[in-house]
Amino acid sequence: MSRRPASTTRRFADGGGIPLVGSLHPKSRPSPLLSLGLVVVGAFLIIGYLYSGSGGSSGKEALSRLEGGVSCSLExxxxxxxxxxxYGDSMRKVLHIGPDTCSVVSMLLKEEDTEAWGVEPYDLDDADxxxxxxxRKGIVRVADIKFPLPYRQKSFSLVIVSxxxxxxxxxxLNKTLPxxxxxxxDGFVVFSGYPGQRRAKVAELSKFGRPAKMRSSTWWIRYFVQTNLEENEAALKKFEQAAAKRSYQPGCQIFHLKSHH
Structure with a gap:
């Protein structure tokens, strides 16, 4: 498969992770007291940041970020x-699969001319x-995605999984991707974490049963090729053009794949 330049979405080419911010190299070493003072100030700033905002949701998101938790559903x-x-008209009938699917489906249902359904792969013990x-309405289902999805062939114009x-x-994956x-x-879109990103450990062990495996774009691309899944080049090109116009930089890897016909 030919290599192409890397882009905001993860093209079928070799790609890296998120670049790290370069570290500063001061000429002189600060005193221990100054270092301690900076730590204390930093702690107060973090605490203040966690408890700022309205509705309590911003605190949760901040805590998730500080613990290194990354949610592609929030992306x-x-x-x-x-x-x-x-995707244009393909957004008219969308299925979302992944944690936090209720919030994603609720958002999609607010869009004009969009029908949306969701599959939550894990228990909804803390559902609002x-x-x-x-x-209750059957719009969101709880289903183990390691088994066949409870829908007929081509039930949705687009599937988004995060x-x-x-x-x-x-x-x-051999069973779920097909x-x-x-x-x-009309295809499906995969939102996946970059290597080096991690989820909050407490949530992982209690809900998912195992830690997330953050795979490189090279790994995913090789896997897609091995399982005969093709890149949706037309959708990818449009996505990149729209992303460039809006200066959108994804926080997750995004793959655009064709459906089997």
Missing amino acids: IPKALPILKKA SSCKSLV DALDYLSPKY ELARVSA
Whole structure:
């Protein structure tokens, strides 16, 4: 497969992780008291940041970031305008699969001319009333994605999956990825974490049963080729153009794949 330049979405080419910020090299070493003072000030700033904001949600997100937790589901609202430019009418009937699917589906349902459904791969023990309502209506289902999805072939024009694949071993990816292609008519989009990113350990062990495996774009591309999944080049090109216009820089790897026909 020919190599191409890296882009904001992870093209079928060799790609790296997120660049690290260069460290500063001061000429003189600060005194221990100064270092201690900076630590104390930093601690107060962190505490203040966690408890600032309204509704309590910003505190949770800040805590997640400080623990190194990364959510590609939280990336979807940022990417939505770009996805709409790339997929157009294919956004009319969308299935989202992954943790926090209730919030993603709720957001999609607010979009004009968009029908949305969701699959939550894990238990919804802490679901709020809005999420429970979506489950009662059958809009969101709780289903183990290691098994066939509970939908007919080409039930959705587009399928978006975030975070969930990072928790699957290749053994189960072999079953899940063909299912994503089967239930989608116009393709599917994978949001995956970059190598070096990690999830909050407490949440992982209690909910997912295993830590997330952050794979490189090279690994994913090789895997897609081995499983006969093709890159959706037309959608990728439109996505890149729209992303460039809006100066959008994804916080996760994004792969655009074709459905099997």
